[in-house]
Amino acid sequence: QKEVEQDPGPLSVPEGAIVSLNCTYSNSAFQYFMWYRQYSRKGPELLMYTYSSGNKEDGRFTAQVDKSSKYISLFIRDSQPSDSATYLCAMSGGSNYKLTFGKGTLLTVNP
Amino acid sequence: EAEVAQSPRYKITEKSQAVAFWCDPISGHATLYWYRQILGQGPELLVQFQDESVVDDSQLPKDRFSAERLKGVDSTLKIQPAELGDSAMYLCASSLGATGPGEQYFGPGTRLTVT
Numbered sequence: 001q002k003e004v005e006q007d008p009g010p011l012s013v014p015e016g017a018i019v020s021l022n023c024t025y026s027n028s029a030f031q032y033f034m035w036y037r038q039y040s041r042k043g044p045e046l047l048m049y050t051y052s053s054g055n056k057e058d059g060r061f062t063a064q065v066d067k068s069s070k071y072i073s074l075f076i077r078d079s080q081p082s083d084s085a086t087y088l089c090a091m092s093g094g095s096n097y098k099l100t101f102g103k104g105t106l107l108t109v110n111p
Numbered sequence: 112e113a114e115v116a117q118s119p120r121y122k123i124t125e126k127s128q129a130v131a132f133w134c135d136p137i138s139g140h141a142t143l144y145w146y147r148q149i150l151g152q153g154p155e156l157l158v159q160f161q162d163e164s165v166v167d168d169s170q171l172p173k174d175r176f177s178a179e180r181l182k183g184v185d186s187t188l189k190i191q192p193a194e195l196g197d198s199a200m201y202l203c204a205s206s207l208g209a210t211g212p213g214e215q216y217f218g219p220g221t222r223l224t225v226t
Contacts, residue, residue, distance in 0.1 A: 043217035101153025
């Protein structure tokens with residue numbers, strides 16, 4: 001079992017839809033949780049950064065962490081074609097805070 | 112807005128040749144990371160520097176890969192000799208803090224194709 005599991009999709013939604021992206025993990029030491037957006041042939045861009053359990057909102061994006069279930073989510077409200085990208089979850093914990101990434105979910109928002 | 116710089120953006124090389132990638136982190140960022148991202152996968156850490164010291168190189172194939180950050184600023188990752196399986200995106204990232212994962216900022220990457 002991989003430390004971080006993420007459904008690679010692809011996920012295709014109409015413009016304006018609410019998008020839900022998810023990751024599960026197995027390592028109880030993870031305490032820091034991030035979501036990155038990666039456009040084709042570009043480097044990942046940090047979207048959300050959360051510590052421990054709870055919710056964090058930034059504009060149209062909401063990140064949720066449920067440590068008891070080892071489950072994290074990213075919600076995108078009022079999705080736009082410009083949101084079309086690969087979304088990577090990443091998490092960290094332990095002595096050197098090494099990031100472990102999921103495989104990424106490819107999202108397409110259709111106009 | 113400060114960014115992580117990488118060069119070259121694209122590199123095509125023949126197997127058994129040497130190749131090198133360069134990274135300039137965001138000014139003031141003490142921690143520098145090199146990742147490898149195979150198509151369809153998430154990035155995997157190759158090496159992490161804190162200033163000029165290696166913190167983690169457990170996933171670096173040391174028989175052919177080397178990395179240095181001599182003055183604690185920019186960094187070079189080298190592969191010699193390159194193999195077909197090394198074809199991937201090589202990403203550099205940097206973060207401010209020496210403790211905690213911080214917020215890691217990625218460069219645009221170098222896409223390597225080994226023929």
